[in-house]
Amino acid sequence: MLTKTIYPIIQHRELIWEMALRDLKAMNKGAFLGYLWLVISPLVQVAAYVLIVSFVFKSRLGEGTGPLDYALYVLSGMIPWQIMARSVQEAPSLIRERMELVKQVIYPIETLPLTSLIVSSFGSLVSFGLFLILTLVVGSFHWTFFLLPILFLLLAVFVLGISWIFSIVGVLIKDLREIVTVLLGLLIYLSPVVVSREMVGEKIWGYILWNPLSHVVICFRDVFEARFHLSSWAIYAAISLLAFLAGDWVITRTKLLINEYI
């Protein structure tokens, strides 16, 4: 069943990449700082959290930790979250915004989420590289770092599946984009991106674990801290595969039909 989605992706890998470069170029034409904004904006957001939590609320991660530890903590959670959130937010308008393209050209719409994933993770990946260097310099190197590619692959699989569904539903329901934006804006506070177990206490932490997206963040943190929350890894893998299979089911059935509604 997957041949109808995976094969086109492999076949059109050059197109996916070049279209991502095109979108990046188009976004930055005429801006003085250009690509730098893609790196600056996620870093500024992390800085804002650190300022508010560490200096305004004087909250600490645990005994004997300082603002720098908290900054690294937020950064390690924020980067995967932003990659995911930005791609999922873009998903409802993927096809809608490319109406002319999809209507007039034989374009493989199943590749659109990947192009969008590359575009939205570009800046975050750069900050991720910065973060890795920082941890290598400050902290110690863990063999678990080699598991990162698996986590990114799962993230791509998850985002791809969700985006396929949202890009199709977004054609029919224009409000989806706003709904997703609002939900993700709230969900970040119901996840361990900016808070830790020690900061919120057991009761609220229990609620946080009900949010499937929390486990994505927990898994990424595990890698840096050389720990394993096995249940989180299982949930992360499960929701990724589930999203992918559901998305695959939707896109193979609707990718031609959707042209009638555009």
Added chain:
Amino acid sequence: MREVPIRLAHVSKRFKLYRDPISGPVKEYLFFWKRHHYYQEIMAVKDVSLEVKRGEVVGIIGPNGAGKTTLLKMIAGLLPVDGGQIEVHGKITALLALGVGVHPEFTGRENILYGGMLLGMSKAEVVRKMPAIIEFAELGDYINRPFRTYSSGMRARLLFAISMSIDPDILIVDEALATGDVYFVQKSSRRIRELCNSGATILFVSHNLSQVQEICQRALFMAEGRIVGEGRPSEMIAAYSHWAFERERRAPIITEHQDLRMLSGSGEVQITAIRLINAQGEETTGFYAGEDMEIEIHYRSALGDQAVLDLFLGFVLASNSTYVGEINTVNYVENLGGTTKRSPLAIKREGVIRLKLEPLLLFNEHYALWIILFDYATGKHYCEYRNLSPFFVGGRRQSISRGGFFWHPSKIMTG
């Protein structure tokens, strides 16, 4: 490679026309057990069967809404098929619109790269063709400047050059051709002929009938979702213009509600009605080219019984008032020798001026009348009307010329 790259068997297409275009599609799936409440179905393409051989250039003509574009989109794989089967063998490229994916901030070069890739070429292929595309577009140094700084002619040239750089097995073209100045249009049709000779199979939808005649070997005439004719392009073009004419002829006559306001003049003589009469003596607004036509101009005059006046009757295109030809009584052609002289009309207080055109020499177009009543001797200007009595000319013959010419009406009578 297959000898018949495109084969359609009893293909049909339904479109859903939603009562509420925003909530309709959503409700259709939410309340699927009563989905038929939310839309009406329209058959855009009905039972079309077609085979196109390798290297063949087939044109599809027909009125708007005949289902031509829908058919092309189904063949290109852009729309699902509701009934029947479509088989396509080979690399297919669809040129349904120019300028898809063009970004105004990108330079010509960048737009060529991405535009070419969107048409299905690989990056290496576009890079290899880049010099040829740039040469074809004739943009000079502008190729490295942003697209938004281009003039509309330059834009058209670049977009067309991108489109024409493909060499597909199967090409599907919808109205995208013939843009730019005359020189460029000729260059473009050369390139299309080159593509035809390269063995590509081409399906071509156009309202430019002379282009269809020029480049297609076979033509299909579609109307109301069906293929109603198939054959040599010249025959199909004739069938189409005849069909268009018959449809026009069936349309209701609206001469009663004509706008008879004067554009200028003293108003001492005024037109009260215009009637157009065909060879059978029926009042109509549709005529065959080459048929006899009689124009009745009903007037009312305040000049007295012995007055004479001159008539100018011009024919203009109804769409944009372009002048095509005229009859007047100042340079009235007396005989075939070609001498002309003034032949003013004697008019009464009320009556009819009749012009007989034997035959009517206008072709496949909507026309309107431009009438001036005046006195050539005194230079007095009684009344002028524009865009009177619109009518349509069609027929079995193909358009020959659109230039202006003089008629030789056999009779102008007053009464």
